[in-house]
Amino acid sequence: MKRRLLPHPILTPILALIWVLLSNSLSPGQILLGLLLGWIIPIFTRPFWPERVTIRKPATLLRFLVVVLYDILVANLAVAWLILRGSHHIRPAFVVVPLALRSDLGISLLANVISLTPGTVSSWLSPDRRRLVVQGLSVKDPAELINTIKGRYEAPLLEVFESC
Amino acid sequence: MNLLLVVLVPLVGAGLTGWISRFGRMKSAWMTGGLTLLSLACLAPSALAPFAGEVVVRRWPWIPEVGLDLAFRLDGLGLLFAIMILGIGLLVVLYARYYLPERDGLGRFYAYLLLFMGSMLGIVLSENLIQLLIFWEMTSLSSFLLISYAYRKQESRTGARMALTVTGLGGLAMLGGFLLLGEMAGSYELSVILTQGDAIRADPLYTPMLVLILLGAFTKSAQFPFHFWLPHAMAAPTPVSAYLHSATLVKAGVFLLARLFPVLSGTPEWTWLVIGTGLATLLIGAGIAFFKHDLKGLLAYSTISHLGLITLLFGLGTPLAAVAAVFHILNHATFKASLFMAAGIIDHECGTRDMRRINGLWKFMPYTATLAMVAAASMAGVPLFNGFLSKEMFFAETADFSSGFEYGWILPSLVGLAGVLAVAYSLRFIHDVFFNGDPIDLPKTPQEPPFWMKAPVAVLVAICLLVGVLPALTVAPLLKIVVAAVLQAPPPAFDLAIWHGFGLPVVMSLIALFGGVLVYTTRRPLFKLAERVEGQLLAKALHDWILAGLLHGSALATRWLDSGSLQRLVLTLVLSVLALGLVGFLDDGSPLTGPRAILPIDGVSLFMTAMLILVATATLVLHRRRLTALIVVGAMGLLVALIFVKFSAPDLALTQLSVEIVTIVLLLLALYFLPQHSPDESSWARRLRDGGVAILAGAGAGALTWSILTRPFDSISDYFLANSLPGGGGSNVVNVILVDFRGYDTLGEISVLALAGLGIHALLKDLRLPGLERDAEGRPWNWDLHPSIMAALTRLLLPLALLVSVFIFLRGHNQPGGGFIAGLITAVALIMQYLTNGVAWTHSRLSGNMYPLIGAGLLIATLAGLGSLVFGYPFLTSAYTHVHWPIVGDFELASAMIFDLGVYLVVVGATLLILIHLGLMHQASHPGPNQGEESL
Amino acid sequence: MTHLVIAPVLLPLLAGILLLLTRPLLPLGVRRGLNLAAVAGQVALAVWLLTLVDGGAILTYNLGHWPAPFGIVLVADRLSVWMLLITALLAFFALLHAVRGTDRGSRHFHTLFQLQLFGLNGAFLTGDLFNLFVFFEVLLLASYGLMVHGGGARRVQAGLHFVVLNLVGSTLFLFAAGTLYGVLGTLNLADLAVKVAALPPENLGPVRAAGLLLLAVFALKAALVPLHLWLPAAYSSTSAPVAALFAIMTKVGAYCLLRVETLIFGAGAGELAGLYADWLWPLGLLTLLLGSLGALAATELRRQVAYLVVVSVGLLLSAFGLATPAGIAAGLYYLVHTTFAAAAFFLLADLIAEERGSLADRLVPGPTVRRVGLLGGLFFFTALLVAGLPPLPGFVGKFLVLRAALETPGWPWVMAVILTSGLLGIIALGRSGSLLFFATQGATNQGDSIPSDSPGKSGGSAWPTLGLLALGLILLAWSGPALEYCAAMADQLLDPQGYIQAVLEPPGAGDER
Amino acid sequence: MEALMSLIVGVLTACGVYLLLRARTFPVVLGLTLLTYGVNLFLFASGRLTIGAPPIIDTQATQYTDPLPQALVLTAIVISFAMTAFVIMLSLKARAELGNDHVDGRETPGDQP
Amino acid sequence: MLEITLSALIIIGALFTFIGSLGLVRMPDFYTRLHGPTKATTLGVGSLLIASMIYFSTQGQGVSFHEILVTLFLFITAPVSAHLLSKAALHLGVESLSKPPPEVERADADGAGTP
Amino acid sequence: MLSTAILIAFALVSAAIGLTLWRLLTGPDTPDRILALDTLYVNAIALLVLLGMHLSSALYFEAAILIAMMGFVGTVALCKYLLRGDIIE
């Protein structure tokens, strides 16, 4: 019953927040409406979001987010520099990252983070979801890249979403 | 009333007769006879009036505005014809009952016959010319039915259609003529028209009018060169020939000449046209008649010849000629009807009508032979028979007419020649059939027909004799009133004596008799000669050639025009529009550019314009690579949306953006089932042509845009800007226009969307298209149906998208947005679920059954509009109020929002319906374990 | 302001929605009944409205209670109500024919049918140019759905052509409407008329161009030469009841031409007066001629009938092009007749085709059809009707047009073409009747190719056809009053001040919202 | 700016017409889409071009662009979307029934004169 | 100060947007081209959005947060797009400077992963 | 200064759009074109944001958010088409 009435407890405040962002207003009416929608929409979309997302370690997640944001900033500068310097200085390569993550959400988040950060795009997930092929714009050492990905991104994600 | 009944009884009776025939063959015969008598009885009360010099006219209004009334008229001319129609009709009814084969139900025949009889009576009794025309055409139609009575025979069908075509042509020409005549006289009523002869003959349009009317009369009366239909009409059963093709139908033409004689005659045009036609017909008919081996053919051409004779007489234009013409109409009707009946008996008894085989029938059927011989003698113009009298008058009138002309001998000579030929073919009819040795190889042994079959012939022959011997006692009074009616003046003095003293007419008669005998005796070499020149006779050949040419030509023209090519259709449309637009704009040299101040061009706009043009032209270059073209079009849509943004149209930009994406998805769905490339099939010439047309069209559109944008402008929109907030309760004027000022447009618009959804849903039923196993390059498709990275994240997006959709919906009344865009966002968000998670997954979470949603949306929108009716305001009148709730604060409630909700639902429903079903088509064409398609 | 004016629009819309929502709930029979009842209701509504406008009153209805020219206004004058009545009557018999089985082949036949009427009625009633566009689209999209209903290669291909061409036509409509709005600043037809009358000379060019673009749009709908070539394929390949209903579709184009011709480019339009008339009658005559040739060349009955529709369009628009009271009245009389006659012919062709089995409606000799008496008789009668032969209303209509033409300088052309096309019609129909009913072999169709796939279809009811023919006879019998009404319509049209006043200065204009 | 707009409308119309005259359904649909862009811009422009004055009532605004053509174009966009959807579907149906995607359903490729 | 910040943000944003597109043109193969737009552009548009946020928040009509939403959208969707594009390119065997791992080709060529 | 910055930004973003379109039209492969279209959408957001500031109007924000959403949908659909042909299956 509780699941039916409040399928995603995290989603409600997020949606309400987004509503407030959208409406550009902090009036009580809008907040109320945001909460109302935050409550109703998940009920409607419950079937589309079957598994309940549980976040084990919010602090780790927060730290992870900061790292990612920082990496994005740096990555962008790096890529911009590479672009401006021209194609002679790049060393593109594909690397295969073995995955420890198992959940769809986890793998997806990892893949996205990889795509958002330093000159890498997650290109291909093996059918058994054990290996992620990543394309790097300028890869000097493939092993190092794999290690960075596993240590810097996959480990926190494992902790947040899949630690038992 | 009785005049109306005279016509109505046979017409109404026709249906009755057809129906009663199912109760027995004889019933319909009795019925027809009875109806004919009844009609005659209806005529009787008025029959004496013409003798007293009265003209009976009765009117019933029908379409009074245009002078079209039901009006009937009985004068001498009408009476003569009515009597002929009904009298001979009665005899034919009797004759036909025995003539037609036993297996024939007769009902249909008699029904047609009555239809014809009524129509014919309608012609002769009409007071109104247009009404006369109506009956005129009805005689054509009923005779078409009668000729095609034995429709399994090719010749019946051909004959019937030929008659219809020729008389149809005449009827239409006559309609034109009558319209002109009516315009000249200011009325279609004969009583009016007949008094205005002088004015009409002086009218500048007299000649075209005359030609048109004569065309009608000549075609009907089988005048040269329209004569050829009559012999072919002989495919009709002989009673029909006896009735229509001797006594009635073909006389309609000469009746018309008589009817309009006071109005039309007397001018040189009339004289030469009518005499010329009559003479040609007289000679050609008589000439051909002699050479016909078919008994009915001989009679048919002889009829043509006699009709020419009558026409010629009217052409002479003198009162006495009119007397002769009218007299000959009567005489010809009697002897020719009896001859046809006799021919029918012979045909019936011998099983053939070929005179080369029929010989010596005198031995087999002496009574019939006697009757036929009397009638034929009358036809030849032998004294003591009625034909002689009128032919004598004919000779006299032509001689009299010609006497004043320098080459006056020509006409009498030619007329004399016709007389010779008439005697010759009459003699042939007698000698070749009843004597001339023994029959050759007849299918049947001939014998005397039943009494009741001969009786009608006998009656007619008796009349021939009676009139021929005692003209003054029998026919003179009738003739007097008829002539009075024809001339619209007291009849001239005429003498119907057999002997007028020795003169040119007698000489001509004698020459005719002896010459005819001479011609007949030398017939064998003549026949040989005829066989050599035979072949297609000119007029018939001409008719066939024209008709075939017409059919062929129309087929060619139509095939060329209606080639079933869409490219052609579009090109025609574009060129037409270009022409119209150009003519419209340039007609009086309006300036292209108006005086309005224009906006300065900024760099970004210039650059973006260049980009848009680049992209648009690229579509042309890339269009054959379809996916590429699709991507390019996507870019173009985005640029167009940016234009909307630039020029202060945020709502349009939003709509354009969302529609664009839905369209791309739609095109992708379709592209899967289509070839990936268009073949390179246009020639360079074609591309050049299309390019030229396209550039012209573009130049036109651009010029039009320029001409409008540079003109000053004053529109009704100030009202919307002023009233949007106070009257409509919304500050987004575009949205208020959509849901309020012009909410009715929006109702139509969502109906269109709903219709597209429903139409596509209907179209998809039973649609099978195989999906491709491999892509355009022959590669198999990727194994990953629903890439999980994509799927997982798209699920996250759904609540977000729905939230945005609600946002867009709620603010639409005051800010850019509204039900339509919100609906599209919702639909796109849901489509994304199909795209990324697959049909099976999505369907287990969302019903694919969308049309109730469409229905509900339409219903809500309509009901929202209907709400105002309760308060006495028109449909779609909106109301709004501001509500203040504690905490929540001030917010607005507008009925227009309910309307917008309807819009939202329809958009969601229709878009999903369209896209999902297109997507499902693949599954539908591969029936498998997936969900049943019909459940959607 | 009587709400009755909106009723002919709302009734089919609500009926359509109802039929959509009840699709899975009610058995087909009940839904058929509902549909028929809704159409009957529209007949009744039209008759009711007719009694209201008969005296010359022009009823207006300001939707959303916004005054004209700002809001959309509906206008019920003699002409629009007349069109409503014809449409409803036609629809009734077409539907009657459809419910014997045609409606089974598709998912949303009944809804599409009602929404088609929604579009038609909306188009006839609207007094707003852009709204006319919207309802054009409604009726077109409904017609697309109905046209390809049932499928089949020919039908789908003809449908594709029909749709694409009409989409281009819709684009043109928008170009025209945009130009008119861009120069005159309004969309209300009456207001446009006022603005055109006061047009400064420097703006004549764009307005004339827009007027002629509109002419092209309506001419395309009406199938006027050279924009007529879509019609034969479209009408001859769709199902019979749809083709019958489509008899009104060309009339929508004709109606719009007449409306714009008289209201916006009428006598009061100054420089632009008579803009349409100059094009209509020569093109109408050309249509008449080319249509007749097509009818003559046709090798299938339905195609022939479709070409005869083209012929009727030609005659109709020539009459409207005369732009005289008598000409317009004659055209309007003819319009009624030809709508019912064409529809009846399409239904009849369907009956004949069913009886002829695999020969269908091809004009080739075949076995004697069953019910040859009935079908042959009906064919004969209908052919007379369509060919305009006496004594049926087709003749009266033709006579009226010719008579009206005599008052105009171009009369010799009109007369020559109308009479010639009449003759071609007689030849064509004589030929096809002869081939279908006379040139038969064998007494029965036993052993011949009667299709085994549609055993239940043969022997369809002739009642809908008879009903339409009866309407023609009623028209004939009441020709006097009918023509009187047509003349009144023409007078009302040719004096557009009444219309303009009714729209822009309604009697109750005081009660602002 | 007016000249640019005229140019854009002209080019879109020209390209649309050219594609409409092709022999396959897909380019025809693309042509219709382009033509629709063109006419929508035209209709929109019939209210004249205004920059930075959207028709949203605002106490600070001094000028508004003409809202009516925008509403009309909105309606037109929706309608042409519906029409495009239908014509796409119909071209698929034609492909299924006729076996090819030629607009006239002809097997042999090439233009029809 | 505010103006300088805004101007800087705007110029930086536009510059990154430009560089992203420049990468699209300058990079030698599809996989390398992919990096420019997906990342440089997010930063570019991100800083433009921040500029906009500041700009509208200081216009006196209350705060303006909704730009965050656009950024959020871009950050969620851009990597997914990049991944899909890359996957599609691998599937199509688009010409590449670096050789893709053999297992990709194997799985994609014979449809090995088809469930 | 701000307006100058915006003008420069306009120029840069326009140039970006130009470059993107060049890639869109020249390809060479379909993924290149899809990538270009996706980038074009992002560039358009940049342009909108600039325009919003240029005109001091917040009315273009919805368009930006819609572009962000719709651009993604378009890219996903096109990629799905390349991968599977059948995009809804």
Ligand code: NA
């Ligand atoms: Na003989």
Ligand code: NA
């Ligand atoms: Na699919």
